[in-house]
Every structure is written in structure tokens, then in C-alpha cells.
Amino acid sequence: MLYLVEEQEDDGLLGWQERALCAQTDPEAFFPEKGGSTREAKKVCLSCDVRSECLEYALMHDERFGIWGGLSERERRKLKKRAV
Template identity: 85%
Template sequence: MLHELHLITADEIDEESTELSWQERSLCAQTDPEAFFPEKGGSTREAKKVCTGCEVRKECLEYALEHDERFGIWGGLSERERRKLKKRAV
């Protein structure tokens, strides 16, 4: 069986590295990750406070929506808040 070989182009590498570069600039990368993934019923207040001042909040939320992230605080929104946002967009 022959497998098709896909060579990665420079544009694809640039696109992928740009997509992930926002994560390096995120405030949560410098914070305790447990705050962003609280136990069920746990407070999200501290994580959302960090998100409020983050320069990549929009990119983070877009990533979570595009990749259907189901857990944690992303872009300042909880899973429930992201679901509501998606429903309103439809």
C-alpha cells in the first residue's frame, strides 16, 4: 500500500507557530494552572480576574471555541458560558 507523502510548507509552519504564539504571551502561562481548571463547583473568580488583564484573551477564546474545549476557563469564559455563546452564534 502506498502512502501519500505530504510535505509541510513554510506557510503551514508559520500559520501553526502563529496560532500557538499567543499562548506564550498569555497571563495564565505565568499563573497556577489549577485556577483555570477548578473542581466541579469550584470558584472561577481568580482565573477570570487573570483573563481580564490578558492581552491575548480574544485569541484564547477563539481557540477554545474552534477546538471545542470542554473544560477550564478560556478567554475569560467557563465551559457553560462558551456553550451559551456558541448557541447564540447559531
């Protein structure tokens, strides 16, 4: 049964990751050192078709590092605070 759930997640819930532009670029740009620039990663996110799915995933899974859906960790925290 667990196998079926994982398979559904890969094809459905997480299938957006295969279409993400970040999967085709340098992953280090999306996880800059503290104080490093996020400009290049955010530029990629702007033209990504799955940006909203990516951001939703990051918010639902409390991703604390990296650029997800075009937002930094700090920006996601602010967004979550406003939603509460």
C-alpha cells in the same frame, strides 16, 4: 511538510499562548473542580492581552474544560448557542 505546518502553528496561530498571562500563573486555577470557583482565573483573563485569541481557540477546538478567554465551559456553550 507536516513539520512546516506544525512550526507555522507554533509561531503564528498558537504564538499567542506564549503571551498569555495564564502561562505565568497557577494552571490549576484555570481548571477548577466541578462547582469550584472561577473567580481568580477570570480575574487574570481580564487583563490578558490575548484574551480574544484564547477564546477563539477554545471555541474553534471545542474545549470543554477550563477557563478560556475569560469564560467557563457553560458560558462558552451559551455563546455558541447564541451564535447559531
